[in-house]
Amino acid sequence: MFTNYLRKMKTLHPFNPEKFLILVVDDMRINRQLLIEILDTAGYGTTFAISGKQALERVKVTEIDLILLDLMMPEINGIEVYKLLKEDENTAHIPVIFLTAVTETNNVLNAFEAGAVDYVTKPFRTPELLARIKIHLDLKRTKDELEKAYEQMKRIAATDELTGIANRRSIFNFGK
Structure with missing residues (x-):
């Protein structure tokens, strides 16, 4: 059973952009349209989303895989939006x-200190932006698969393979 799962993990599906939804957050219409x-x-x-507030609402109702977030926006800036996303x-x-x-160093450092995975300055080079997006989506996909594998391993370790009920180890750990 576990061996089958490991075999399945080795054959991760090739990267397919169509399986990912990206939220573009920028208060400038021309920037949004280009992206x-x-x-x-x-x-x-x-x-x-045209504002940080709208972005926060959008992620509540839509399953987003990655966010391209403008740093400088009115009302609530990108770092504040980011911190609110990480609190949820x-x-x-x-x-x-x-x-x-x-491009000031302080802004770059503030973004990374807040926990951003990457930072791209405008004007950007399209191939570079697409490469960064792909890398971070692939990392997210791999992390998600590892989390699934970990949960599967915990379940396998806690149940009897033949009967599917809690095994001796999980019974002893029940009260802990």
Whole structure:
């Protein structure tokens, strides 16, 4: 049973952009349109938000795989949005790549100190942006698969393979 699961893990499906939904958050319409066109052309699913508040609402109702988040926005800036995402267990796992025209070292450091997975300055090079997106989505997919495998291993370790009921080890650990 466990051997079959390991075999399945070795044959991860090839990367397919169509299986991912990316949220583009930017208060500038031209920036949103450009990013969505690039992502759509690459095969990704896209949605957008025009403000940090709208982004926070969008992630509550849509299963987002990655967020491209403008750092400088009115009302609530990208770092504040990011911190709110990380405080919520339902959105804390979503990788965020900051996009900004600001290149000052302090802004870059603030983004990484907040926990951003990456930071891209505008104007960006499309192939580089797409490569970074793919890397972070692939990392997320691998992490998700590892978490599933870990849960499967815990279940296998706690149950009898023949009967499917709790085994001796799990009974002894029940009160702990």
